[in-house]
Amino acid sequence: MFKAERMAVLAEGKLGVLTSKTAACMVRYRPQHVVCIIDSTTGGQPVEKVLGFGGDIPVVGSLQEALALRPDTLLMGIAPRGGALPQAWRKVVLDSIDHGLNIISGLHTILGDDAEIGRAAASKKVGIWDIRKPVLPIEVSRGLLRTKTGHVLLTVGSDCRTGKMTVAYELAGFLNGRGCKAAFVPTGQTGILLAGWGVAVDRVPGDFMAGVTEDLTLKGLAAAPLAIVEGQGSLIHPGYSGVALALLHGCCPDGLILCHEPGREKIEGYGIPIPALSDLVRIYEEAAAPVFPSKVVAIALNTYCLSEQAAAEAVRAAQAETGIATGDVLRWGPEALCGALEGVL
């Protein structure tokens, strides 16, 4: 694999913490490797102005402007619904290849398998890292984790984009900093980008999702006595619930961390009501029970859109409703959730 030390990150029309997850996470966790963000709708200002963090990394309006900053890689920093490649981005990808940039993409469309893009990359000798391309061979679940040594935590959610990746990543980092060895287990494109390994479970054929999850979790447990698995989707999501259940049954978690954005009342894009947190806790615990009983041990709220006061109030309300330790790992750090982990570890 090529190095990606000077990334131009495409977030066209969507730059935001909730709308361009991958771009925002790269700015948050790998700012030293981001030379700019490309978004014509917010271009011309520093990224801090748009996201609230990221300092003076510039947002530029076009690939042409980005090239002046000598990037070595174009990273697709957004994922449209369905993960296909929009026609407008195809041109950005081809122009980037033409200028010798490597490409990193987490789209469902495997860019390296696209005839035109594959041909262009070969002729310019640039690399394409399709993060979502499953690595074969893959196995069905062998049920090995039910008798595992070591412990597993899984982040689960009320919906997509509620912080499952961030909470797992932050918690693993925090625990490692305290001398408690923990492995972050990446199951989605941004987590894989950050960790440099993993499989995008949502791209794996249905029959193999739990098996891939098992395999990733075993790798995590080989590296540390605690594996913190990045969850995907939600058990109540009409489109992605199957992925969420495969992860839940595939990793046999000892504890669950429920991620939610306070104020979000409906599943985005589907209008299905999100139940109360206490109902979500029950839904996850009952779904886990037949295969490997597990409890929600902590609730991680994503209060990015709230004031400090409203955020504190949301945490208080969630904790009062559920009786479960609640916090926001980005706003106040993961410490509030860690006490609750002791019961399961």
Next chain:
Amino acid sequence: MFKAERMAVLAEGKLGVLTSKTAACMVRYRPQHVVCIIDSTTGGQPVEKVLGFGGDIPVVGSLQEALALRPDTLLMGIAPRGGALPQAWRKVVLDSIDHGLNIISGLHTILGDDAEIGRAAASKKVGIWDIRKPVLPIEVSRGLLRTKTGHVLLTVGSDCRTGKMTVAYELAGFLNGRGCKAAFVPTGQTGILLAGWGVAVDRVPGDFMAGVTEDLTLKGLAAAPLAIVEGQGSLIHPGYSGVALALLHGCCPDGLILCHEPGREKIEGYGIPIPALSDLVRIYEEAAAPVFPSKVVAIALNTYCLSEQAAAEAVRAAQAETGIATGDVLRWGPEALCGALEGVL
């Protein structure tokens, strides 16, 4: 696609109603197109002796013997766990191609994409129908079925191989015979073989399983006011639960038919206890509720391994425990389940 009017069906070492589902279903529903079964362990007798039905279709011990019966097609009638192609079968496939037979396969291994097999097929100009190969492009679920006109039934199960395909197929046939138009919606290899359309949902990447299910169900509803969707796996299956939940949320069923084999106490291959039927009813209804509330309206037992008396007793016991109409569609016909459907249709 080629015609398959004289199939030799490979069921090597596994011929049985529960062990070679596809082979047994072809014998049951398409006997006129089956010239023989290949299984060296039961070869030399009529299939009726082994399965209890199928008349004098011969079981032969080898491809060589099968060729004497002038087959036009080799059908892979068994699916090993994980769906890969065992080495011994590779030779049977290659020899079949060498003798000019077309190949039908529902394995996860896409035979047409295998370099050696693909090359052989091209050189002999024979066709390969990989039933599990997903047809692109595919969409994520659009949530269209929540406001559908028409009705949807879904068969669900306590485990794999409990009769979900058979019950859906039999029920659709029975209702059509009574002038109540119903469309069987195939989601797995055997159903697709029988109906000539459909998608193997367990082979579809996770994010798209519900979308494919939605699409198939809409096709069913375009053909008839009642779509009976073939379920897959089980919500309590450690390997395949994700597929089952995607189907449940993807097709927005008005009613569920729970399929179970009385006496089976554990998930095959995993040793996980199968809960009581009344618990399974609750598990399915609670999993459906957040997206599209649905009730279990009938229980379909697979009493193939029981005596007539034990089967009747199992039906009585299930009905007494759950209060839900129960029957065995193969032993006594689907009529016992039909009364219960009126409440949801």
